[in-house]
Amino acid sequence: MSHGISVPxxxxVVPTFRGADRIGDTLRSLAHQTMDRAAFEVVVVLNGPADGTPEVLDRIRREHPELRLRSITIPEVGAGHARNAGVASAAGTYLTFVDDDDSVSATMLESLAAEVADGVVPLSMVADVVTDSVPSVIEFDNYLNRRISVQTGQTVAGESLPTALGFVAGKLVPTALARTAEFDTSLRSGEDVVYWFDLFNRAPFLFSVVDSHTGAAYHRSIRVGSISRQAASYDFSVSQRLEVIQRLASREVTHPAAARVRDVLMVSQTVLINGYLREMGEDVRLRAVDQIRELGLESFVRYDVLNAGLAHDLAICYAFPPWVDTSGSVSARRIRRRGVVVDVVSQSLRSWSERDAGGRLIAQEFIGDHAELAGKAGVFEWRPIDRFVTAGFQQIATWEATKGSYRSVYSRSMWPASHFLAALYKIRRPETTWIAEFSDPQQRDSRGGFRGARCRPGPLLDELLAALAATGVELAPDVAISELVEVLAYSLADEIVFTNENQQTMMLDYLGRPALEERVRERSTISEHPTLEPHFYQLAPSDYVLDPTVANVAYFGAFYKTRGLGEVIEAVSSLSAERQRRLRLHVFTPQPEELDIAVRDAGLNGVIIANSYVPYLEALNLATRMDALIINDATTVGMHSLNPYLPSKWSDYAGSGSDVWAIVEPGSVLSKKKTRYQSRIGDAHAAHEQLVAIIKDHV
Structure with missing residues (x-):
């Protein structure tokens, strides 16, 4: 290129703040470029108090008169202000940034310029120069180059190298594109991440990675001591990282590639937070979680990244979100209530259930690593249980390789495989505390029948039976799965959780082992299903239309042989036409077609409205909008000695603020709850009276 070129x-752009002691080396590296000096200009943007930097610039001009060097001074302090001013002042067709304590290799500008093309941003290697050492050490093996170097000499999609958007330098961008965004001067750090995302969001570009053989590299100055001090600050390591995520989250993405890049950049900021949290205690992590919630970033922060490596406790929940399953939902609420970060082992329920992504939000703040095991699910079937236990223990051992044994393991049945894996872990790690929760009796089904599916011979069964024998409990090799799972928890768990007193009483009544019963009573607690905090009821606002001029009553749930709405439908039929006009019964169930038939046969179209299930968080929101919510006991008379069930919906309804109509079996746990409306199972006349009261109270 000719020295006569007037337009570079x-x-x-070199922003500088009190840079007199270092900017000279930066400018000399630019003066020694292999690119024709007339082909580029250097714009130094001075901000901050006078410190002799102009005199340094004058000295560089005398040393290198061929260098096109000019400076501007701005009153605002901050790298963002300085870079914005430099971009506005740039005369070149393309633009790059160099910080005043960094430098560039002699071939960098020429090598970058050789790669310019429409829709392409040339990208160089980035070397770390460790200035704390004498002499300085240039290190190319860093996290940036490990990602960039694999693409050397290639042109790749911008979204395939999102790491390159996470730092300001080493790139050559068209000045016209650079001016379509500004550095966010309200950010105290990370403004470069947001700026480069904004450029990519406006015009997704390709990266042309300069061939490493050219020697082109940006030399980034690293002061190990200052970085360590900076990283030790909660403000820098957490608050400022969340501010960057907040800015990224506020952007309306224009292209799928931009959405992917934004996600990666937010994850990168979260990784930095995680690195700090690994060095700090649980109180600091909870402070960060509170701040995430205050900023409204729950949907943008990847909690698995935030909590990676932080869990020293384990949860084994065969059913777990995002699969729709009552036991899984309760397990997530238990984890949330406990407030301790756990690694989770669960089973894919693809063949059993639907997915509900919102379910992940329940316990996400307290989930570290989560392994969802593949394979066909099964309840009281030995082969799926054996497969889950084997694969689950292998996964846990992998985690233990980096963090050691877990302090505690929590497991929950209805699905017995959870307790089997937890029991095996307790056997092999006896110092670990095992907390075993029973959702329902395992040996008796809902109609009082004995679950008789048998265990199968093999190493797992041998190890479990041997451990029981060591405690003085002998079981036959062909023991029923349901009996074994109860006895394992009773014999080995440090804490046993029942969801209600009736359940505990019934399960211990048929145990028939006085010594073991005494151990269970000493170690057991009664703990009903947890109710979520109020903000969960507003996370997924429902657009379901309700008529404000009628009494809106809702039922959420499936129908079983022991639980249905027969007396309610009969009671609605017995209402006068006027009262029917003032009532809407909204039913959300997996079997809306079956209900539709019953409603049509009863002539109640428009009064009873059958709907498909709605996602869990939307159901919580709908519950707050209803005048009354129906909850009903399972029928157990003639099947069980007492009703051992407490519907988990009770905990959801309890936090809704809406009135509850409980349809109960005498003596059940639900019958003792304080609800505004109550009637007996099967009593259509009493149900009629409750409907009349609901209409009177709410219309």
Missing amino acids: LVTV
């Missing part, structure tokens, strides 16, 4: 091809 490239502008190098």
